[in-house]
Amino acid sequence: MAATIRDVARASGVHVSTVSRTFSAPHLVNTDTRNRVLAVAEDLGYRPNRAARALTTGRTHNIGLIVADISNPFFPPLIKAAQAHARARDYHVFVADTDEDPLVEEELIQTLAKQVDGVLLCSPRLSNRAIERLHADVPFVVVNRRMKGLPTILMDVGEGARLAIEHLTGLGHRRIALLSGPSGSWTSGEMSAAATAMGGVELVILGPNAPTERGGLAVAAEVIASGVTGVLAYNDLVAIGLIEGLYERDVRVPDDVSVVGVDDIVSGRLNRPKLTTVAMPTAAAGRMAVDLLLQSFGEGATPTLATLDTSLVVRESTGEVRT
Amino acid sequence: MAATIRDVARASGVHVSTVSRTFSAPHLVNTDTRNRVLAVAEDLGYRPNRAARALTTGRTHNIGLIVADISNPFFPPLIKAAQAHARARDYHVFVADTDEDPLVEEELIQTLAKQVDGVLLCSPRLSNRAIERLHADVPFVVVNRRMKGLPTILMDVGEGARLAIEHLTGLGHRRIALLSGPSGSWTSGEMSAAATAMGGVELVILGPNAPTERGGLAVAAEVIASGVTGVLAYNDLVAIGLIEGLYERDVRVPDDVSVVGVDDIVSGRLNRPKLTTVAMPTAAAGRMAVDLLLQSFGEGATPTLATLDTSLVVRESTGEVRT
DNA sequence: TTACGAGCTGCAACCGGTTGCAAGAAACAT
DNA sequence: ATGTTTCTTGCAACCGGTTGCAGCTCGTAA
Numbered sequence: 096m097a098a099t100i101r102d103v104a105r106a107s108g109v110h111v112s113t114v115s116r117t118f119s120a121p122h123l124v125n126t127d128t129r130n131r132v133l134a135v136a137e138d139l140g141y142r143p144n145r146a147a148r149a150l151t152t153g154r155t156h157n158i159g160l161i162v163a164d165i166s167n168p169f170f171p172p173l174i175k176a177a178q179a180h181a182r183a184r185d186y187h188v189f190v191a192d193t194d195e196d197p198l199v200e201e202e203l204i205q206t207l208a209k210q211v212d213g214v215l216l217c218s219p220r221l222s223n224r225a226i227e228r229l230h231a232d233v234p235f236v237v238v239n240r241r242m243k244g245l246p247t248i249l250m251d252v253g254e255g256a257r258l259a260i261e262h263l264t265g266l267g268h269r270r271i272a273l274l275s276g277p278s279g280s281w282t283s284g285e286m287s288a289a290a291t292a293m294g295g296v297e298l299v300i301l302g303p304n305a306p307t308e309r310g311g312l313a314v315a316a317e318v319i320a321s322g323v324t325g326v327l328a329y330n331d332l333v334a335i336g337l338i339e340g341l342y343e344r345d346v347r348v349p350d351d352v353s354v355v356g357v358d359d360i361v362s363g364r365l366n367r368p369k370l371t372t373v374a375m376p377t378a379a380a381g382r383m384a385v386d387l388l389l390q391s392f393g394e395g396a397t398p399t400l401a402t403l404d405t406s407l408v409v410r411e412s413t414g415e416v417r418t
Numbered sequence: 419m420a421a422t423i424r425d426v427a428r429a430s431g432v433h434v435s436t437v438s439r440t441f442s443a444p445h446l447v448n449t450d451t452r453n454r455v456l457a458v459a460e461d462l463g464y465r466p467n468r469a470a471r472a473l474t475t476g477r478t479h480n481i482g483l484i485v486a487d488i489s490n491p492f493f494p495p496l497i498k499a500a501q502a503h504a505r506a507r508d509y510h511v512f513v514a515d516t517d518e519d520p521l522v523e524e525e526l527i528q529t530l531a532k533q534v535d536g537v538l539l540c541s542p543r544l545s546n547r548a549i550e551r552l553h554a555d556v557p558f559v560v561v562n563r564r565m566k567g568l569p570t571i572l573m574d575v576g577e578g579a580r581l582a583i584e585h586l587t588g589l590g591h592r593r594i595a596l597l598s599g600p601s602g603s604w605t606s607g608e609m610s611a612a613a614t615a616m617g618g619v620e621l622v623i624l625g626p627n628a629p630t631e632r633g634g635l636a637v638a639a640e641v642i643a644s645g646v647t648g649v650l651a652y653n654d655l656v657a658i659g660l661i662e663g664l665y666e667r668d669v670r671v672p673d674d675v676s677v678v679g680v681d682d683i684v685s686g687r688l689n690r691p692k693l694t695t696v697a698m699p700t701a702a703a704g705r706m707a708v709d710l711l712l713q714s715f716g717e718g719a720t721p722t723l724a725t726l727d728t729s730l731v732v733r734e735s736t737g738e739v740r741t
Numbered sequence: 742t743t744a745c746g747a748g749c750t751g752c753a754a755c756c757g758g759t760t761g762c763a764a765g766a767a768a769c770a771t
Numbered sequence: 772a773t774g775t776t777t778c779t780t781g782c783a784a785c786c787g788g789t790t791g792c793a794g795c796t797c798g799t800a801a
Binding site: 097142144146147149155164165168170188190199203205208209232308335366 | 685
C-alpha cells in the first residue's frame with residue numbers, strides 16, 4: 096500500500112496536520128520540523144493523494160479538454176499546447192474524445208465535472224442551451240463557438256473565409272463552392288455567413304459534410320456537377336479528401352479546380368499538391384484557453400472574448416482559372 | 419453547490435447509507451424506498467461524486483492512457499477504440515501526451531497513479547527498469563513493448579518487416595534501407611532484428627530518426643547517398659516525409675525508389691503515391707489493452723502476452739526495380 | 742514582572758461517500 | 772409459541788487529506 100499522511104506523521108513523531116501543512120502551507124511549519132517530515136516522506140515514498148485533497152479543498156488541479164475527434168489533426172497542436180501550458184501551472188489535462196456525438200459529449204462533461212476544476216470545450220457539437228445548462232456543474236472555456244456569458248476563444252474564420260474567397264476571385268474564379276461542415280459547428284456557420292455576405296461571386300453551398308477526408312471524398316461528384324472552378328472546404332481534411340475524389344474522376348487540382356482548405360494541418364503541407372489553406376492559431380488558442388480557465392477560478396468573474404487572427408497560406412492547390 | 423448524498427438523505431427521510439446503497443448496491447434496498455430516493459435524487463440533480471467514492475473503494479473507475487505523441491495519426495484510432503470500449507464498461511479514459519519525453523512520461527504516470535485504477539502505456543519511451551519501478555504505484559498494460567511480468571500487447575511488427583522486405587525483394591530490390599525510429603522504441607528494435615535476420619538482401623540501417631514527417635524529410639539525402647532502391651520506414655509519417663524529401667531532389671517514388679511505411683494511417687491512403695505499408699491492428703490493440711487492464715484488477719494475477727498480427731497492404735509507393 | 746504578540750503545533754470536525762455490524766420486522770419452519 | 776431466516780435500515784467508523792481554533796512556548800516591550 097502507498098504511504099499516507101498518517102504513516103508519515105507516525106514515523107516522524109508529529110501530528111497529521113503538521114505533515115499536511117508541510118506540503119500545503121510550508122511557511123506555517125518550523126524549518127527543522129519541515130525538513131524532518133520531508134525526509135521521512137521521501138523515505139516512505141509518500142506522495143499526496145490529489146483526489147483526497149480535492150475532497151476538502153474543492154480544487155482538483157485537473158482540467159478537462161473535450162474535443163470532437165482526436166483523429167482530426169487540427170486538435171493535437173491545441174491539445175499539446177494546452178497540456179504543456181497547464182503543466183507549467185501545476186495543472187493536469189485530461190483529454191476526452193466525443194466522436195462527434197453530442198450525447199457522448201454531454202455524458203463526458205457530467206462525468207468529468209466532479210473530477211476537474213474546469214473544462215475546455217473545443218468545437219462543441221452541443222447546443223448553446225445544453226452548454227448553458229451544464230455550465231451549472233462546472234466552469235467552461237469554449238473554443239470555436241460564440242457563447243455569451245462564458246469565456247470564449249474564437250479564431251476569426253470569417254475573416255479567413257473572406258481572404259480565401261478574395262484569393263480565389265483574384266485568380267479569376269467567379270463561381271465558388273463552399274463545403275460546409277457538421278450542422279452543430281459554429282465555424283461552419285461563420286464561414287457561410289462571411290462568404291454569403293461577399294459580393295462579386297456566385298456561391299454554391301454544399302453540405303453539411305463530415306469533417307473528414309471521407310466527407311471530402313463523398314462530395315467530389317457534387318462539386319464537379321455544380322460547375323464551380325474554386326472550392327473553399329470546411330477544413331483541410333475535407334479538402335484533401337476532395338482533391339483525391341476529384342483526381343479519381345480525372346479532374347485536376349489546381350489545373351481544373353482550385354481548392355482552399357482551413358486549419359493548415361501538417362499533412363496538408365506534405366500532400367501533393369500542397370494545400371492552400373487558412374492557417375489557424377491552434378497552439379495559441381490552447382494556451383489562452385488554459386489561461387482563461389485558470390483566471391476564471393479567481394475572484395472577479397470575467398467572461399472574456401478573445402479573437403485570434405487567421406491568415407491565408409498560399410501553396411499549390413489554387414491557381415488561375417482556365418480560360 | 420451540487421447536491422450531496424446527505425441532501426438526498428435528508429429530503430427523502432432515510433439515512434445516508436440507504437442513499438449510498440441505492441446507487442452502489444440497489445438490490446440491498448427495498449423497492450419502494452429505492453424509488454423514492456431515486457425520485458428525490460433526480461429532483462435535486464444529485465450525481466455521485468466519483469472522487470469521494472474512490473477514496474473509500476479504492477476504485478476510481480478511470481484509466482489513464484499515455485502516448486508519446488497525439489499528433490501521430492497512429493494513436494487516435496487506438497485511443498478512440500480504448501475510450502469507447504472502456505465507456506461500455508463504465509470506465510473513463512484520460513489521455514495524456516508525453517511529447518516523446520521520458521521525464522514527462524514518468525511525471526505523468528506518477529500524477530495519474532492516484533487518480534486512475536490503471537494505466538495503458540502505449541509505445542513507452544521509458545526504460546524497462548523505470549517501468550518496473552513505477553509499476554509499484556499503479557497497474558500497467560504495456561502496448562508495443564515487450565515487458566515480462568506485465569500484461570503486454572504487441573503487434574507483430576517483426577513479421578510486418580519481413581513481409582515488407584520480401585515484397586521488396588520480390589520486386590527485384592537487393593539493397594534496402596531501414597529507417598529506424600527513436601532509440602527508446604521497442605518497435606524499432608524489433609524491425610531491425612527481423613530485417614537483419616533475413617538473408618538475400620543488403621541492408622543499410624539509417625537512424626535513429628524522429629518518428630515524424632520531419633524525420634523522413636531530414637533523412638532523404640542520406641537515403642539517396644546510400645544508393646538503395648528500396649526503403650522500409652519506421653512508420654508512415656517518416657515514409658511520407660521521405661517521399662516528399664526525395665521528390666524535392668527529383669527522385670521519384672516508386673519509379674526510382676520504392677518506399678514502404680508502417681501503421682497504415684489514413685493520410686497514407688490519400689497521399690500520392692498511395693503508400694504501401696504494414697497495417698497495424700490499432701483499434702483491436704486499444705480494446706484488448708482495456709480488457710487486459712480490467713482483467714488484471716480481478717483476482718488471479720495473470721500477466722498475459724497478446725500478439726496481434728500485422729499485414730502488408732500494397733499500394734502505389736512500391737514497384738519493380740528499374741533495370 | 743507582566744502582558745502581549747508571534748510562531749508553531751495539536752485537536753477535531755469536515756469533505757462525500759462506503760461498508761461491517763447489529764437490530765428490528767416480517768416470513769417461515771418446527 | 773418459539774426459533775430461524777431473510778429483508779431492510781440505521782449506526783458509526785473509515786478513506787486521505789485540510790483547516791479553524793485553541794493552547795503552548797518564547798521573545799520582547801511596557
